[in-house]
Every structure is written in C-alpha cells, then in structure tokens.
Amino acid sequence: MKERPVRPQYFADIRRQLALLRSSFSPDGRPIIGLVPTMGDLHAGHAALMERARAECDTVVVSIFVNPIQFDRRDDYEAYAIDLEKDVDFCATLGVDFVFAPSAQEMYPEPPSTFVEVAGFSAHLCGKFRPGHFRGVTTVVAKLFNIIAPDKAYFGEKDAQQLAVVERMVADLNMPVEIIAVPTVREPDGLALSSRNKRLTPQERAIAPALYGALEIGADCIRQGCTSATQVRRAALAHLRRHPELRVEYLEVVDASSMTPVETIGGPVCIATAAWLGAVRLIDNVLIDNIGT
Amino acid sequence: MKERPVRPQYFADIRRQLALLRSSFSPDGRPIIGLVPTMGDLHAGHAALMERARAECDTVVVSIFVNPIQFDRRDDYEAYAIDLEKDVDFCATLGVDFVFAPSAQEMYPEPPSTFVEVAGFSAHLCGKFRPGHFRGVTTVVAKLFNIIAPDKAYFGEKDAQQLAVVERMVADLNMPVEIIAVPTVREPDGLALSSRNKRLTPQERAIAPALYGALEIGADCIRQGCTSATQVRRAALAHLRRHPELRVEYLEVVDASSMTPVETIGGPVCIATAAWLGAVRLIDNVLIDNIGT
Numbered sequence: 232m233k234e235r236p237v238r239p240q241y242f243a244d245i246r247r248q249l250a251l252l253r254s255s256f257s258p259d260g261r262p263i264i265g266l267v268p269t270m271g272d273l274h275a276g277h278a279a280l281m282e283r284a285r286a287e288c289d290t291v292v293v294s295i296f297v298n299p300i301q302f303d304r305r306d307d308y309e310a311y312a313i314d315l316e317k318d319v320d321f322c323a324t325l326g327v328d329f330v331f332a333p334s335a336q337e338m339y340p341e342p343p344s345t346f347v348e349v350a351g352f353s354a355h356l357c358g359k360f361r362p363g364h365f366r367g368v369t370t371v372v373a374k375l376f377n378i379i380a381p382d383k384a385y386f387g388e389k390d391a392q393q394l395a396v397v398e399r400m401v402a403d404l405n406m407p408v409e410i411i412a413v414p415t416v417r418e419p420d421g422l423a424l425s426s427r428n429k430r431l432t433p434q435e436r437a438i439a440p441a442l443y444g445a446l447e448i449g450a451d452c453i454r455q456g457c458t459s460a461t462q463v464r465r466a467a468l469a470h471l472r473r474h475p476e477l478r479v480e481y482l483e484v485v486d487a488s489s490m491t492p493v494e495t496i497g498g499p500v501c502i503a504t505a506a507w508l509g510a511v512r513l514i515d516n517v518l519i520d521n522i523g524t
Numbered sequence: 525m526k527e528r529p530v531r532p533q534y535f536a537d538i539r540r541q542l543a544l545l546r547s548s549f550s551p552d553g554r555p556i557i558g559l560v561p562t563m564g565d566l567h568a569g570h571a572a573l574m575e576r577a578r579a580e581c582d583t584v585v586v587s588i589f590v591n592p593i594q595f596d597r598r599d600d601y602e603a604y605a606i607d608l609e610k611d612v613d614f615c616a617t618l619g620v621d622f623v624f625a626p627s628a629q630e631m632y633p634e635p636p637s638t639f640v641e642v643a644g645f646s647a648h649l650c651g652k653f654r655p656g657h658f659r660g661v662t663t664v665v666a667k668l669f670n671i672i673a674p675d676k677a678y679f680g681e682k683d684a685q686q687l688a689v690v691e692r693m694v695a696d697l698n699m700p701v702e703i704i705a706v707p708t709v710r711e712p713d714g715l716a717l718s719s720r721n722k723r724l725t726p727q728e729r730a731i732a733p734a735l736y737g738a739l740e741i742g743a744d745c746i747r748q749g750c751t752s753a754t755q756v757r758r759a760a761l762a763h764l765r766r767h768p769e770l771r772v773e774y775l776e777v778v779d780a781s782s783m784t785p786v787e788t789i790g791g792p793v794c795i796a797t798a799a800w801l802g803a804v805r806l807i808d809n810v811l812i813d814n815i816g817t
Contacts, residue, residue, distance in 0.1 A: 246700070254554070261547070344643045345662075345696035351637055369638075370697075377698040403638035404663075405670040407539070 237323040239295075239315055239332040246378060248329065252290060262289035266381035266408075268372060271295040271313030271332075273321045276416040276424035280385040281325040283413050292379050293322050294331040300343060301367025307512070310430065331379065338374065347373045349403070352396045355491055356503050357514065360480050368393055369400045376408055384408050389415040389423050391501055391516045395490045415515075417443065423515045435508045438474050442506055445470040445482070446517045449502045453484075453519045458496045460484035467502065480505040480512070487518055498522055530616040532608060532625040538585075538671060541622065545583060555582035559674035559701075561665060564588040564606030564625075566614045569709040569717035573678040574618040576706050585672050586615050587624040593636060594660025600805070603723065624672065631667065640666045642696070645689045648784055649796050650807065653773050661686055662693045669701055677701050682708040682716050684794055684809040688783045708808075710736065716808045728801045731767050735799055738763040738775070739810045742795045746777075746812045751789045753777035760795065773798040773805070780811055791815055 240248060249264065256262050265288030267280045277293075284291045295318055302308035319330050347369040352358045358365050376384065386394045398410050416424045421443035422436075431439060449467035457463055463484050471477055483492050487499035499520035506513055542557065549555050558581030560573045570586075577584045588611055595601035612623050640662040645651045651658050669677065679687045691703050709717045714736035715729075724732060742760035750756055756777050764770055776785050780792035792813035799806055 341696075343696055345640065345693045346643070347638065347640050347666075347697070349638045373640075374696075374698045377700055380700065400638045403634075403636055404640070405667045407670055407673065 237319055237327055237330055239319055239330045245292075245329065245331045249290075249292075249379065256289075263382045264288060264290045264292060264379065266375065266379050266384045267291065267293045267327075268375050268384065268386070269293060269295055270297045270311055270426070271315070271318045272311065272426035273318045274424050274426065276387055276389065278321075278325055279416050280387060280413050281322065281327055283411060284383070284385050285326045287411070288383060290329070291327045292329045292331055292381065293327050294333075294375055294379070296331075296333055296338060296371070296375075297335075298338075298367060298371040299335055300339070300370060301364050303361045303364055306510075311426070331375075338371070343370065346370050347400060347404070349396050349399050352392065352399075352490070355485065356392050356481055356483060357505060358392065358396075360505065365393070365396050369396060372397055373400065373404075373406075376406055381408055383411050385411045385413055387415060388412050388518065389425070389515065391503055391518075392490050395488065421447070423513075425513065427511050427513065430511045431508060435476065435511065438476050439508055439513060441471060441474045441477060442504060442513055442515050443517075446502050446504060446515060449482075449484070450517045450519050453496055453500070453502075453522065460492070460494050460496060460500075463496070463502065467504075471506070476508060478507040480507065482506075487520060496522065530612055530620055530623055532588075532612055532623045538622065538624045542583075542585075542672065549582075556675045557581060557583045557585065557672065559668065559672050559677045560584065560586045560620075561668050561677065561679070562586060562588055563590045563604055563719070564608070564611050565604065565719040566611045567717050567719065569680055569682065571614075571618055572709050573680060573706050574615065574620055576704060577676070577678050578619045580704070581676060583621045584619065585622040585624055585674065586620050587626075587668055587672070589624075589626055589631060589664070589668075590628075591660060591664040592628055592632070593663060594657050596654045596657055599803075604719070624668075631664070636663065639663050640693060640697070642689050642692050645685065645692075645783070648778065649685050649774055649776060650798060651685060651689075653798065658686070658689050662689060665690055666693065666697075666699075669699055674701055676704050678704045678706055680708060681705050681811065682718070682808065684796055684811075685783050688781065714740070716806075718806065720804050720806065723804045724801060728769065728804065731769050732801055732806060734764060734767045734770060735797060735806055735808050736810075739795050739797060739808060742775075742777070743810045743812050746789055746793065746795075746815065753785070753787050753789060753793075756789070756795065760797075764799070769801060771800040773800065775799075780813060789815065 265284035267284050297311040322330050346366050348366045352365045420440040422440045445467040448470050449463045452463045452466050482504040485501050486493050487501045501516050501518050503516035558577035560577050590604040615623050639659050641659045645658045713733040715733045738760040741763050742756045745756045745759050775797040778785050778794050780794045794809050794811050796809035
C-alpha cells in the first residue's frame with residue numbers, strides 16, 4: 232500500500248509537483264515518469280495500463296480528462312459523467328503517484344485555435360466516421376505531453392487507430408516520449424473492456440461478444456493461409472449476420488502500422504471493426520502479425 | 525572569447541549533449557536553456573536575438589535550418605543557400621554554446637504527415653499571401669522545441685505575425701517555453717535587417733527604406749490622434765506611390781495581439797506591410813502601443 236494518499240492534481244499544481252520531484256533525484260538518476268492518459272470511468276483495461284507503467288516507471292501519472300474536442304457527438308460526450316473520487320481510489324489501489332484531473336476550462340481557457348493533425352487518418356476506420364475525432368485526440372495528447380513531460384506514455388491496443396495516430400505524431404514532431412502499447416483486456420466471453428459497455432442493456436451485453444467472435448473468425452482465415460482481405464471480411468461479416476442488432480459501421484483488414492486497408496495480405500495486419508448496438512458504439516480489433524511464420 | 529569552440533551539432537547529438545549538460549548541474553540549479561531558431565545567413569538582427577539569449581540563459585542554442593515546408597515558393601527556398609561555417613563562426617563570436625544544424629533528411633525522414641496549425645492566421649497579412657507558410661513555421665518550431673526543450677525561445681518582432689502565431693501555439697498547446705520578442709534591428713536608413721536584403725540590386729536597396737518610411741508616416745498619424753485605419757493606410761500608401769518599384773502586397777493596421785485588421789484604432793496596433801521590390805519580398809511593421817497615453 233502507498234503511504235502517500237493520491238489526490239487529484241489540478242492544473243497549476245502538477246507541473247510544480249513534478250518539478251519538485253525531478254529536483255529531488257540526483258542529476259544522474261532522473262526519475263522515469265510514466266503517463267496513462269484516460270477519460271476516467273476506469274476499469275480493468277486501464278488497470279493493465281497502470282500496472283505496466285508502475286512496473287516500468289519511478290513515477291506514474293494518470294490523467295483523467297473527458298476531452299470535449301474529440302467528440303463528434305454531444306450525446307456521447309455527455310454520457311462520460313465521471314466519478315472522480317471513485318477513479319482516484321482506483322488509481323490509489325494500483326500505486327499511481329499522481330492523478331491529473333484538469334477541468335475543461337483549465338485545458339481550454341479559450342476556444343482552442345491550435346490543432347495538431349496527422350494527415351491520412353481521416354479517410355479510414357474511425358477517422359472516416361468520426362470527423363475531427365483524431366484531431367481532437369492528437370491535440371489533447373500533445374497538450375498532456377507538454378504539461379506532464381512523461382518519458383513513457385501508455386495506450387491500449389483496443390484503440391488501434393488512436394495508437395497509430397499518436398505514434399505517428401510523436402515520430403513526426405520529435406516528441407521526447409516513448410509510446411507503449413498495451414494489449415486489449417477482455418471479458419471472459421471475449422468482449423473488449425470499454426467504459427461504454429455499461430451502457431448496454433442486458434440483451435445487448437449478451438450479443439456484444441459476437442463482435443470479437445467475428446474478428447477471431449477473420450483472424451483464423453488469415454492464420455489458415457487466406458491472403459484475400461475480401462474473403463476475410465466476408466467470413467467475419469457472415470458471423471455478424473446472425474446478430475442483426477449489431478449494425479456494422481466498418482470491418483476492415485488494414486496494414487498494422489499505417490492502419491490503411493489492404494487487399495492482399497502479405498504482412499502484419501489488423502482486422503478492425505466498429506459497430507452500433509442500440510445507442511452504443513463499440514470498437515475492437517485483432518492483430519495478426521505472424522503471417523507466414 | 526569562449527574556450528570551447530562551437531561546432532555544429534547534428535540530430536542525434538544535440539539531445540545527448542543537452543542531457544549531459546542538464547545532468548552536470550545540481551538538481552536545484554537546472555540550467556536555463558535558450559533557443560534562437562534561425563534559417564542561417566546570420567546578420568545583426570540575429571545577433572540581437574543571441575545577445576538577449578546570452579544575457580538571460582545559462583546555455584544558448586542557435587538552430588540553423590532552412591525549413592522547406594514553410595516556403596510557398598521554390599525559388600525563395602532555393603535562394604536560402606547557407607554558409608554553415610560562416611554562420612557557426614558568427615555564433616561563436618556571440619558566445620553561443622551550441623549550433624544545431626540538422627539536415628532536411630534528419631528533420632523530415634519521411635514526407636511530413638503531422639502538422640501543427642493555428643486557425644485564423646491564414647486570412648490576413650502574410651498568412652493570406654503565403655498559403656501553408658505559418659503551418660510550416662508552427663510545425664518546425666514545435667519540432668525544434670521538442671528536440672531542444674528550451675526554457676526560453678527568441679523571436680524577432682520583424683516577423684510580427686510569426687511571433688503572434690508562435691505565441692498562440694505555445695499558449696494553446698501548453699508548451700513549457702517562454703517566448704521572448706526582440707525588437708527589430710534596422711539599418712541607419714531604417715530598412716529592417718533581413719537575409720533577403722542582399723538580393724536587392726543597388727538601385728532597389730536605395731528605394732527599400734521607403735517601406736519603413738511609409739510605416740512611420742502611418743504611425744505618426746496614429747500618434748497624432750487619428751483613429752481611422754483607412755486614413756492611416758491612405759497616408760502610408762501615398763508615401764509609397766512615389767516609389768512605383770515597390771509593389772505593395774498588403775499594408776494593414778492590425779490589432780497588436782491578434783494580428784487581425786481593425787478599422788477604429790483604440791488600443792495597441794501594429795502597422796504591417798509586405799512589398800515586392802524586383803524579385804525580393806520585403807516585410808516590415810511598427811508597433812504603436814501607447815495609444816491615448
């Protein structure tokens with residue numbers, strides 16, 4: 232158990248606290264600072280990020296901020312009502328050192344006029360269906376990196392396109408941070424953990440694992456030697472037709488690093504999907520990186 | 525004179541050198557690092573930036589990089605042929621500690637796909653006439669800040685719109701750097717120093733100071749109580765009509781912080797202009813900030 236209780240840190244505090252911390256180490260033993268950016272409503276998927284950060288870093292910072300500029304739908308934004316006290320307790324049990332929980336007013340004192348944008352990510356997958364989403368993500372992640380100055384930052388593989396866009400931004404802009412990808416955490420029935428899952432009705436929750444089931448069927452096709460993305464998609468989508476309640480937004484076979492669709496599978500690929508179930512949008516993906524081995 | 529000769533630093537080196545330097549200070553006596561971003565071809569205007577940095581910082585880094593993505597015209601980019609050895613010697617005489625002179629290949633190993641853009645700066649002044657220019661400036665400045673991690677960065681007031689766009693980027697993205705504005709350095713006849721001045725023919729060079737002359741006539745109008753931007757512009761442009769060789773691109777009275785045109789002058793304003801003289805584009809501006817005092 233930690234001796235020092237975790238308290239949520241607000242804007243002006245966090246930089247001062249981290250500066251104090253940095254100066255308390257000897258010059259050649261600078262602390263490694265890890266950042267886990269979240270939108271709160273923490274679950275075991277976030278815990279996996281925090282545990283990895285705890286194992287690799289001297290100081291772990293969790294940010295909790297529901298970033299208005301990455302939402303394309305107001306109802307989705309408003310559904311992210313977070314219980315900060317509960318989230319802070321959750322962080323404390325995982326040995327987190329600092330929770331940075333700024334207000335929207337602190338993060339955007341004026342309507343934001345500066346954006347960080349990675350070209351080429353708005354044409355496919357979530358980028359295509361959520362206009363402005365990734366621009367909002369990269370902008371707020373750039374801000375968080377500038378505020379916290381982490382050495383490492385932890386992102387879940389569940390949000391595969393987000394991970395790819397952040398990695399690209401970091402490389403292109405020479406940001407002095409290492410991005411660590413953490414595998415997706417799933418329920419026993421395969422459903423990827425998400426804060427949105429709790430918005431599902433019991434009936435929808437029973438259907439939801441079919442999404443991962445479809446991805447696994449597609450992955451099996453590839454593992455068995457199929458190199459046609461069209462055939463892989465067909466097999467996966469056939470599985471989903473048994474569940475008409477799942478309204479598929481996209482299901483694509485994409486190159487694992489660029490996240491752009493491929494037709495012939497010849498290297499590491501990701502099968503990525505988004506589907507609506509009632510009022511809830513779910514995303515998931517599987518990585519198949521041992522092609523031909 | 526410096527004991528340690530200044531050598532140009534390339535990409536991988538500079539971060540290591542600065543990390544070594546930071547760790548050589550005691551934890552509570554971290555060095556203040558100042559960055560002077562330049563495109564080389566250094567002159568007394570740059571010297572003013574370096575002198576200010578030298579006076580305020582423990583370590584002064586000058587970057588020399590002709591940034592291809594901020595040029596809207598290929599001929600202008602190609603005219604920036606720099607003599608690195610000469611520029612490094614110039615830096616050495618001013619007590620600069622490091623010259624960071626990356627290649628374009630190092631700065632952009634792949635065609636850049638990530639851009640930092642400040643909205644609202646493309647509608648006026650240089651932003652209007654040089655499409656993509658400020659996006660290129662903010663993107664490369666963000667990269668330089670991430671590579672060098674300066675505490676302070678020095679920009680000339682001559683490039684007033686650039687200064688405003690960088691200040692806005694730093695505020696919006698919470699970049700941990702202080703922007704220091706340094707007054708324009710002028711020739712005895714008023715011409716603002718610029719690397720482009722040497723491309724003027726002797727005849728053009730004799731005419732060029734008329735640009736500053738026009739700005740001063742406009743500024744005098746304001747100092748004498750004129751509050752109509754239209755009248756100020758008319759007075760300044762009348763002066764330029766004596767020199768038809770100067771082809772005015774814009775001459776505007778703008779708000780000194782937002783750099784957007786005003787009609788009625790009631791607070792600090794800037795009169796900003798760009799004009800072509802032969803094949804050379806010159807810019808200049810004057811700040812009038814003591815309105816009504």
